[in-house]
Amino acid sequence: MIEVYTTNIPSENTANCILPNLKNNFPNLEFSYDIENQIINYPCTHSILRVEGESFNVEKVMFYIHKLGFRCDVLEDKLCKC
Numbered sequence: 001m002i003e004v005y006t007t008n009i010p011s012e013n014t015a016n017c018i019l020p021n022l023k024n025n026f027p028n029l030e031f032s033y034d035i036e037n038q039i040i041n042y043p044c045t046h047s048i049l050r051v052e053g054e055s056f057n058v059e060k061v062m063f064y065i066h067k068l069g070f071r072c073d074v075l076e077d078k079l080c081k082c
Helices: 012-025 058-067
Strands: 004-008 028-033 047-054 070-076
Touching: 012 028, 012 058, 047 070, 058 070
Parallel strands: none
Antiparallel strands: 004 047, 004 070, 028 047
């Protein structure tokens, strides 16, 4: 299972502090973080948190990120019509 979240985690440095905490609390999951632009107006600008594991509770991950003081929402699947 893979879930992709939008977050307002502002930088690689901050993510490098948060990711070990996530790994400690969710040891069976893998986490990765990406940011392309400065986060000015969440959710229009955001960073990406990917979570992968056998199975997990999507809301628990979101709750933990919120508990750390950051916003976190599931990235919606959107299909483009051609």
